[in-house]
Amino acid sequence: MIRNNILILLTLILASLPxxxxxxxxxxxxxxxxxxxxxxxxxxxxxxxxNKDLAYDNALAELLVTANELRAEEDLQPLEASELKPAAKExxxxxxxxxxxxxxxxxxxxxxxxxxxxxxxxxxxxxxxxPPAAPTTPAPSPSAxxxxxxxxxxxxxxxxxxxxxxxxxTRYKQEGKIKATxxxxxxxxxxxxxxSILIDEFxxxxxxxSPMNGGQRIDYRTNRADNESNHSNCKFIFWYK
Numbered sequence: 534m535i536r537n538n539i540l541i542l543l544t545l546i547l548a549s550l551p552x553x554x555x556x557x558x559x560x561x562x563x564x565x566x567x568x569x570x571x572x573x574x575x576x577x578x579x580x581x582x583x584n585k586d587l588a589y590d591n592a593l594a595e596l597l598v599t600a601n602e603l604r605a606e607e608d609l610q611p612l613e614a615s616e617l618k619p620a621a622k623e624x625x626x627x628x629x630x631x632x633x634x635x636x637x638x639x640x641x642x643x644x645x646x647x648x649x650x651x652x653x654x655x656x657x658x659x660x661x662x663x664p665p666a667a668p669t670t671p672a673p674s675p676s677a678x679x680x681x682x683x684x685x686x687x688x689x690x691x692x693x694x695x696x697x698x699x700x701x702x703t704r705y706k707q708e709g710k711i712k713a714t715x716x717x718x719x720x721x722x723x724x725x726x727x728x729s730i731l732i733d734e735f736x737x738x739x740x741x742x743s744p745m746n747g748g749q750r751i752d753y754r755t756n757r758a759d760n761e762s763n764h765s766n767c768k769f770i771f772w773y774k
Contacts, residue, residue, distance in 0.1 A: 559626040559628050566635045575637050575638065576596065576640050577635055577637035578592040578593060578594065578595030578596030579592050579595065579634065581634070583631060583632070585625075587713075587714060587715050588625075588633065592636045593621070594614070594732075595696075595699060597614050598694075598732070598735070599696075599736075601735050602736060603640065614718065614769065617638075620642060621636040621637065622636070622637055685705055686753050689753075690754050694737055695771070696736060711774070714771070716771050716772075717770050718768065718769045718770065719770075724774060726744045726774055728744060729742040729750070729771070729772045730770065731761060732767065732770070733768055739764045740755075740759055742760070
């Protein structure tokens with residue numbers, strides 16, 4: 534008798550909590566995202582893509598830039614993506630083929646993270662630089678650039694940091710002028726036919742490189758031959774095509 538009463542009680546409890554037993558809808562998750570964005574105690578990074586992994590990587594890259602800008606204001610050492618990732622909370626939903634990802638965390642928590650690479654040494658060892666490879670004379674622009682690509686390059690070259698560029702990238706993706714994007718931290722990862730934006734730890738733009746053409750890339754900001762090895766302070770690369 535007692536056992537039956539317990540089973541009945543559990544059934545009633547579970548029946549009274551339908552929202553807790555089912556997944557949130559895209560609209561509910563989007564509402565949660567909006568609450569995070571309006572919360573001044575939080576920092577966040579957001580992106581969308583048909584590829585869920587790219588959406589996550591891009592959101593993490595944006596979160597990293599925001600975090601390091603705030604840390605710089607307090608004279609704190611910049612973080613690496615691998616140090617920020619475990620502390621970030623995630624919201625995501627899918628509509629059709631589009632994956633929307635938002636990563637967020639409290640500002641206070643982010644400020645308390647101690648970079649592992651600087652934990653034992655007060656002055657970090659500067660990274661080794663490869664021999665400069667850029668020539669002193671301007672190189673011709675790649676012949677594969679289309680009018681639409683010219684428009685995008687002209688706009689992006691007028692921006693100074695990732696936060697400014699991110700808004701244009703989002704718009705061009707929505708308009709279909711950009712088909713694919715990605716955020717990586719290795720020069721070998723961007724596709725050869727992609728444009729690469731080199732970004733430092735504070736979100737500053739170091740170079741905007743053309744797709745590979747005849748074994749070389751062009752930095753559109755200087756119109757000179759350039760490559761990733763000439764920028765030892767590059768912390769991550771955002772590519773698009």
